[in-house]
Amino acid sequence: MKKEGKSLTLRQVAKLARTSKSTVSRVLTKHPSVSPKTRARIETVIEKHGFRPNLFARGLAGGRTGLIAVLTSEIGSGFYAEVIKGIDHVASQHEGHLLSSFAHGTEDYIHLWRNFASGGRVDGMILIAPPLDILSGRVQPEDVPVVLCACRGDRNTRGWERIDSVTVNNEKGMTEILRHLLDQGHKELVHVAGPSNIYDAVDRRRTFEQFLLDHPGLIGDIIETHMTRESGRTAVLEYLRNHPQPADAFVACNDLAALGIFEALKERGIKVPESVAVTGCDDDPASEILGLTTLHMPMQDLGREAARLLFDRLATKEKASSARHSVVEMTLRVRSTSLPPRPS
Amino acid sequence: MKKEGKSLTLRQVAKLARTSKSTVSRVLTKHPSVSPKTRARIETVIEKHGFRPNLFARGLAGGRTGLIAVLTSEIGSGFYAEVIKGIDHVASQHEGHLLSSFAHGTEDYIHLWRNFASGGRVDGMILIAPPLDILSGRVQPEDVPVVLCACRGDRNTRGWERIDSVTVNNEKGMTEILRHLLDQGHKELVHVAGPSNIYDAVDRRRTFEQFLLDHPGLIGDIIETHMTRESGRTAVLEYLRNHPQPADAFVACNDLAALGIFEALKERGIKVPESVAVTGCDDDPASEILGLTTLHMPMQDLGREAARLLFDRLATKEKASSARHSVVEMTLRVRSTSLPPRPS
DNA sequence: CTGAAAGCGCTTACAG
DNA sequence: CTGAAAGCGCTTACAG
Numbered sequence: 001m002k003k004e005g006k007s008l009t010l011r012q013v014a015k016l017a018r019t020s021k022s023t024v025s026r027v028l029t030k031h032p033s034v035s036p037k038t039r040a041r042i043e044t045v046i047e048k049h050g051f052r053p054n055l056f057a058r059g060l061a062g063g064r065t066g067l068i069a070v071l072t073s074e075i076g077s078g079f080y081a082e083v084i085k086g087i088d089h090v091a092s093q094h095e096g097h098l099l100s101s102f103a104h105g106t107e108d109y110i111h112l113w114r115n116f117a118s119g120g121r122v123d124g125m126i127l128i129a130p131p132l133d134i135l136s137g138r139v140q141p142e143d144v145p146v147v148l149c150a151c152r153g154d155r156n157t158r159g160w161e162r163i164d165s166v167t168v169n170n171e172k173g174m175t176e177i178l179r180h181l182l183d184q185g186h187k188e189l190v191h192v193a194g195p196s197n198i199y200d201a202v203d204r205r206r207t208f209e210q211f212l213l214d215h216p217g218l219i220g221d222i223i224e225t226h227m228t229r230e231s232g233r234t235a236v237l238e239y240l241r242n243h244p245q246p247a248d249a250f251v252a253c254n255d256l257a258a259l260g261i262f263e264a265l266k267e268r269g270i271k272v273p274e275s276v277a278v279t280g281c282d283d284d285p286a287s288e289i290l291g292l293t294t295l296h297m298p299m300q301d302l303g304r305e306a307a308r309l310l311f312d313r314l315a316t317k318e319k320a321s322s323a324r325h326s327v328v329e330m331t332l333r334v335r336s337t338s339l340p341p342r343p344s
Numbered sequence: 345m346k347k348e349g350k351s352l353t354l355r356q357v358a359k360l361a362r363t364s365k366s367t368v369s370r371v372l373t374k375h376p377s378v379s380p381k382t383r384a385r386i387e388t389v390i391e392k393h394g395f396r397p398n399l400f401a402r403g404l405a406g407g408r409t410g411l412i413a414v415l416t417s418e419i420g421s422g423f424y425a426e427v428i429k430g431i432d433h434v435a436s437q438h439e440g441h442l443l444s445s446f447a448h449g450t451e452d453y454i455h456l457w458r459n460f461a462s463g464g465r466v467d468g469m470i471l472i473a474p475p476l477d478i479l480s481g482r483v484q485p486e487d488v489p490v491v492l493c494a495c496r497g498d499r500n501t502r503g504w505e506r507i508d509s510v511t512v513n514n515e516k517g518m519t520e521i522l523r524h525l526l527d528q529g530h531k532e533l534v535h536v537a538g539p540s541n542i543y544d545a546v547d548r549r550r551t552f553e554q555f556l557l558d559h560p561g562l563i564g565d566i567i568e569t570h571m572t573r574e575s576g577r578t579a580v581l582e583y584l585r586n587h588p589q590p591a592d593a594f595v596a597c598n599d600l601a602a603l604g605i606f607e608a609l610k611e612r613g614i615k616v617p618e619s620v621a622v623t624g625c626d627d628d629p630a631s632e633i634l635g636l637t638t639l640h641m642p643m644q645d646l647g648r649e650a651a652r653l654l655f656d657r658l659a660t661k662e663k664a665s666s667a668r669h670s671v672v673e674m675t676l677r678v679r680s681t682s683l684p685p686r687p688s
Numbered sequence: 689c690t691g692a693a694a695g696c697g698c699t700t701a702c703a704g
Numbered sequence: 705c706t707g708a709a710a711g712c713g714c715t716t717a718c719a720g
Binding site for chain 3: 367377378382401403405406
């Protein structure tokens with residue numbers, strides 16, 4: 001059925017099919033101008049020997065590699081995994097495969113970016129939640145099609161605003177959360193924010209600030225974290241040290257931070273939701289079990305949409321066509337951490 | 345600082361440094377025989393222009409690509425993500441990057457495998473929980489160094505028993521769980537098993553069967569699932585239909601299935617742990633919150649160990665050296681789902 | 689220690 | 705519709 005050892009090359013396939021390398025290459029790249037007869041002959045040989053073209057040779061020669069580079073900075077745990085799963089789902093329908101790299105910090109992210117964008121040959125790239133510094137002029141989108149996921153360029157990011165993107169509707173989501181808290185009678189809100197180089201974190205924080213401006217009756221405060229459980233916990237412990245009389249509600253930038261807040265409050269003997277409400281964002285699997293009020297973030301959808309945008313662009317090859325910005329909605333999940341305890 | 349557009353090539357670096365391609369290549373590959381002076385000159389140019397060698401050209405030419413292919417079949421959600429994180433951690437210390445692909449089924453797994461093992465040029469491969477069919481003769485480990493993760497070859501898998509592996513001590517872990525249940529007075533146990541082509545699933549099931557043999561007083565039953573929440577739920581609902589009087593305890597193959605069992609029992613109004621105990625395996629983040637008794641599986645450690653084995657082999661290049669099989673321990677986490685309710 | 693040359697396995701104009 | 709040829713950007717013997 002198949003040879004052991006070295007797999008054969010295009011050249012050998014050509015010989016076996018009594019034709020030339022060029023023609024074999026044509027059937028590989030689905031070029032139309034090949035006679036049905038020779039095409040059949042070649043396909044038989046390929047099939048029979050399980051021939052697979054060498055990706056690296058392909059990449060070097062400038063053809064399609066079927067490779068999609070997915071760059072992610074490590075934020076949160078489940079987040080990128082689900083998004084990647086979504087990307088992979090669509091990619092595999094297009095016979096594509098992911099070359100996924102995890103960046104350790106902004107420098108590494110840029111490193112990887114350049115590797116694939118110019119040096120390496122991938123068909124396209126998806127940047128998951130890239131550090132915003134990337135967009136601010138240090139590097140420019142190159143010739144490879146790129147899609148920003150959970151991020152988007154604007155006027156201040158020269159070049160990047162013309163890059164396809166898929167983001168989540170943070171403004172709508174956060175506003176719903178805040179309105180919900182307002183409805184519950186909460187007046188003093190603390191936003192447990194994320195770092196200023198993460199798009200979603202910035203977007204959510206801005207929404208929080210805007211909401212305060214729109215509702216003069218509210219009192220607001222902001223503390224910063226790294227969107228991790230531990231940093232959420234530490235930040236809130238610190239906050240509680242300075243505020244013996246805590247606020248009405250903690251509005252976390254994400255669920256992980258919310259879990260940390262939870263722990264901190266528990267350690268200080270402050271009851272949720274009796275004394276203080278807590279909300280998150282993302283809808284981590286654990287959140288449902290915990291009863292955390294949060295925004296459901298359709299991670300896989302985000303990934304799927306990003307991949308769809310990318311493959312669309314690859315198909316049409318219209319580099320000129322204007323950028324598309326998809327926005328995915330989040331849905332409010334009201335659970336026990338933001339509701340008054342049942343009067344039982 | 346750096347040129348826009350096309351990134352430069354080795355040839356141009358050579359010209360700028362007033363030397364030859366060969367010599368530039370030598371400093372790139374850390375070949376010792378380069379005079380300090382020219383080395384410095386070349387490094388300056390590289391640094392100044394941010395030159396990055398083209399991965400594909402490198403791969404084609406047969407050099408180190410710094411690429412590690414990580415193949416995973418999609419089992420469980422958090423599982424592979426954490427393992428990959430562990431791998432990535434070690435890889436990045438060695439300037440390596442992951443080319444991770446998610447296989448959709450065994451066929452695809454083999455496809456990918458061959459792509460990277462022979463066709464493509466990667467420095468090494470890590471196979472995470474590959475379908476066992478892979479090991480049973482259809483394909484053979486090739487010249488690229490490979491490490492099996494959460495899997496291991498044996499006498500029946502010609503060739504694969506000489507491949508490095510890292511596994512988890514299922515036998516010890518499962519035995520501990522079973523002994524714990526025994527101590528709690530449970531006599532009738534149902535093992536909610538996983539598919540027969542997953543190493544860990546098979547290993548755990550075997551341990552369950554052996555335990556029954558060693559403890560004649562016990563009554564045991566086995567039902568099969570896909571190790572997912574939904575299949576766990578369905579399987580147990582089915583079981584309950586046929587067994588109006590359920591067993592003492594459900595011993596799940598993994599936490600996801602255990603969550604499904606939980607749901608099924610809840611739907612039937614059967615209380616945990618009052619009427620029946622439930623245990624899992626993996627220690628999913630959600631399990632702690634849920635109070636699920638389980639085995640803690642150190643996912644990141646698994647990945648780190650796998651990567652370590654791989655880079656060790658790459659460093660020594662001793663293909664001849666005998667295979668190393670690392671075994672990582674799991675630790676029992678006794679929580680509420682297997683304990684009698686507190687007599688309060 | 690250094691360079692010129694061959695070659696890795698493809699793709700893509702260029703001529704037929 | 706098909707082939708011969710050049711070339712993608714590296715690495716690696718091979719001669720100095």
